[in-house]
Amino acid sequence: MSFTAPHISTKPDWLDTIIKGDCVEALNKLPDNSVDVVFADPPYNLQLGGDLHRPDHSKVDACDDHWDQFSSFKAYDEFTRAWLQAVRRVLKPNGSIWVIGSYHNIFRVGAVMQDLGFWINNDVVWLKTNPMPNFRGKRFTNAHETLIWACPSQESKPTFNYDAMKTFNDDLQMRSDWVLPICTGHERLKDDNGDKVHPTQKPESLLYRVLLSTSNQGDVILDPFFGTGTTGAVAKKLGRHFVGCEREDAYIKAASERIDRVTPANDDFLAMTQGKRSLPRVPFGNLLETGLLTPGAELTDARGRFKATVRADGSLICGEHSGSIHKVGALVQGQQACNGWTFWHVKRGKALEPVDALRQVVRSQMPR
Amino acid sequence: MSFTAPHISTKPDWLDTIIKGDCVEALNKLPDNSVDVVFADPPYNLQLGGDLHRPDHSKVDACDDHWDQFSSFKAYDEFTRAWLQAVRRVLKPNGSIWVIGSYHNIFRVGAVMQDLGFWINNDVVWLKTNPMPNFRGKRFTNAHETLIWACPSQESKPTFNYDAMKTFNDDLQMRSDWVLPICTGHERLKDDNGDKVHPTQKPESLLYRVLLSTSNQGDVILDPFFGTGTTGAVAKKLGRHFVGCEREDAYIKAASERIDRVTPANDDFLAMTQGKRSLPRVPFGNLLETGLLTPGAELTDARGRFKATVRADGSLICGEHSGSIHKVGALVQGQQACNGWTFWHVKRGKALEPVDALRQVVRSQMPR
DNA sequence: GAGCTAGATGAATCAGGCT
DNA sequence: AAGCCTGATTCATCTAGCT
Numbered sequence: 134m135s136f137t138a139p140h141i142s143t144k145p146d147w148l149d150t151i152i153k154g155d156c157v158e159a160l161n162k163l164p165d166n167s168v169d170v171v172f173a174d175p176p177y178n179l180q181l182g183g184d185l186h187r188p189d190h191s192k193v194d195a196c197d198d199h200w201d202q203f204s205s206f207k208a209y210d211e212f213t214r215a216w217l218q219a220v221r222r223v224l225k226p227n228g229s230i231w232v233i234g235s236y237h238n239i240f241r242v243g244a245v246m247q248d249l250g251f252w253i254n255n256d257v258v259w260l261k262t263n264p265m266p267n268f269r270g271k272r273f274t275n276a277h278e279t280l281i282w283a284c285p286s287q288e289s290k291p292t293f294n295y296d297a298m299k300t301f302n303d304d305l306q307m308r309s310d311w312v313l314p315i316c317t318g319h320e321r322l323k324d325d326n327g328d329k330v331h332p333t334q335k336p337e338s339l340l341y342r343v344l345l346s347t348s349n350q351g352d353v354i355l356d357p358f359f360g361t362g363t364t365g366a367v368a369k370k371l372g373r374h375f376v377g378c379e380r381e382d383a384y385i386k387a388a389s390e391r392i393d394r395v396t397p398a399n400d401d402f403l404a405m406t407q408g409k410r411s412l413p414r415v416p417f418g419n420l421l422e423t424g425l426l427t428p429g430a431e432l433t434d435a436r437g438r439f440k441a442t443v444r445a446d447g448s449l450i451c452g453e454h455s456g457s458i459h460k461v462g463a464l465v466q467g468q469q470a471c472n473g474w475t476f477w478h479v480k481r482g483k484a485l486e487p488v489d490a491l492r493q494v495v496r497s498q499m500p501r
Numbered sequence: 502m503s504f505t506a507p508h509i510s511t512k513p514d515w516l517d518t519i520i521k522g523d524c525v526e527a528l529n530k531l532p533d534n535s536v537d538v539v540f541a542d543p544p545y546n547l548q549l550g551g552d553l554h555r556p557d558h559s560k561v562d563a564c565d566d567h568w569d570q571f572s573s574f575k576a577y578d579e580f581t582r583a584w585l586q587a588v589r590r591v592l593k594p595n596g597s598i599w600v601i602g603s604y605h606n607i608f609r610v611g612a613v614m615q616d617l618g619f620w621i622n623n624d625v626v627w628l629k630t631n632p633m634p635n636f637r638g639k640r641f642t643n644a645h646e647t648l649i650w651a652c653p654s655q656e657s658k659p660t661f662n663y664d665a666m667k668t669f670n671d672d673l674q675m676r677s678d679w680v681l682p683i684c685t686g687h688e689r690l691k692d693d694n695g696d697k698v699h700p701t702q703k704p705e706s707l708l709y710r711v712l713l714s715t716s717n718q719g720d721v722i723l724d725p726f727f728g729t730g731t732t733g734a735v736a737k738k739l740g741r742h743f744v745g746c747e748r749e750d751a752y753i754k755a756a757s758e759r760i761d762r763v764t765p766a767n768d769d770f771l772a773m774t775q776g777k778r779s780l781p782r783v784p785f786g787n788l789l790e791t792g793l794l795t796p797g798a799e800l801t802d803a804r805g806r807f808k809a810t811v812r813a814d815g816s817l818i819c820g821e822h823s824g825s826i827h828k829v830g831a832l833v834q835g836q837q838a839c840n841g842w843t844f845w846h847v848k849r850g851k852a853l854e855p856v857d858a859l860r861q862v863v864r865s866q867m868p869r
Numbered sequence: 870g871a872g873c874t875a876g877a878t879g880a881a882t883c884a885g886g887c888t
Numbered sequence: 889a890a891g892c893c894t895g896a897t898t899c900a901t902c903t904a905g906c907t
Contacts, residue, residue: 180882188897190836196880206615236624240611247574255641256604258626260678266898269883270663273623276676295638308644310628318902333880418669422706428770445766446665446713446773457668498682499630840895
């Protein structure tokens, strides 16, 4: 599980290990100012209700573990303050801390961090390419999580590999929104029954980007909620040291074996961390939001046989039919499917143009 | 600045107006439970000064000279609590509140909202297609802002136009990440010198999506930090009422003139895509009453594995099982629940059709 | 092997009306 | 007020198994 770092003559015994126990207690084993970067994925305090089923009646495997249960916001805040203070002692003055969370907990975490004097450099949103849908149709698909990147004080001068990030991002400044898939497939650790070992394993691509942007080779990376060790695995791969705190034996075992299998380094990781470079998607509704079309606008097909009217929500009305441009396009033609972008046209001056041309206008305003 | 709503006989004098003054004070003019949706873009640059007042109208002196982190955060929290409580009184129990902010303030706002009992439905990230770059190269490009969508309590049942948003988004569920350009060009209000009137004018496209997703035609939309009136302009355009609070005369003037220029969209095009949930309920027994099915009719599932017989009261008999179409459908499959309308089929000519198709026939014959 | 289909699954604060 | 019944609701991706 360990790897050599020749320039460190006497390696502390806690380096590149997982300390068993609650993180506040476990961190007592570390000296002051001994850590360069912290990555923390604390419990989210989800407060779930009853069971949730998919439309096909299968049950959603919820995160209902005991470690995610708190009696109140106050209790959660106290827990948060305690681990942040413990982390603060071991973090170097110019070190960085990353915390990830969802709307259930991230606002509380961020406020406590500010109260303790941490200085926020950025919040970063992880946009999931493949989030779980909202099965009951009662909310927006919860398609992102939030990371806070902060320093121990306003005076801190953290590592930020600006040029590496810019190169990484096709010579554009790296933005605060990162598009990455969730952790599935071979990367997801499974037990002997084929069940996931940890309910909330983070993708390695996320940790790559965190460590690549705000740490240097040989740095010490602390993860106070180590879980199945994504932080350790990526740290080792990138030539960083790690130290983790974890209470559950099953997670420690899985993480240790996982990190043992990691071979540090070449450059093949770059590909993994690249976001998708496909054309940005522009929903038809955008044309109304941005004023390129107004509710009541009339669309026709290229030959003018069918006429439809646009409503405020981006739906079309055409005789008895209503729905998306694709659905109504299919219905009026009596076909199974239709690309509404090329089927429907709009008058622009004297000429008829496919609405796809308006989509191009929107895209031209998007530098990405 | 006002527009007529003929179906409201006595329009309150505050409706479709901007109330001058601090929002906590101004909101005293509104009765309890009088607002359907709140959109709030609270100030968050503490160092600009002049923005913060305690509930007793004394000025907060936190950011006068030296930056005092703790006292200024505390003052901001007090300010936040005060306006949120004032808003809470006028918001209907099933109303929605949206708050937008950046990492400077959104964590504090979110935590205070939770402390006051607001229930968060989603956080939404607005991804800017054209953000300001990070000139010093010390941070990630700050390319997003965060919105919190919440309700006054966990029991609230807010308006959420799921089907309209899905149509809007090319027949995919609307996600929690919205890609929209910032407010520039002709949309950006300029004064006589060509300077922008308001430092943080929000794009109309953002409000369009907020109001389309969580409000209905004729709803009352409150913006306690009205600024140059983007909320009012989009509300009027979409056939909603507005009320705003604003302290600065210059903003009130610019907003009033702006809203006067807005032409509301035609009623016909404000109708939105409706889902099945809004269709009138048709009990299964109706199919027998109307003669579409006769007692003794045989139903099967799509693959013909299960056969059931319809009795005069609309119950099914299937082997040992009997009961409603839903109950028997669940029982024969050994599932907890089943939508009998789509599970059970009937022969119509040569083809098998779900009984749901018969329900459509009944609905088409119903008076609107 | 390639290609296809069916099935499984992911940090989720996920219903509403009537009796 | 609590309980019961109706019936509405999913996207991207990976794996296993079959042709």
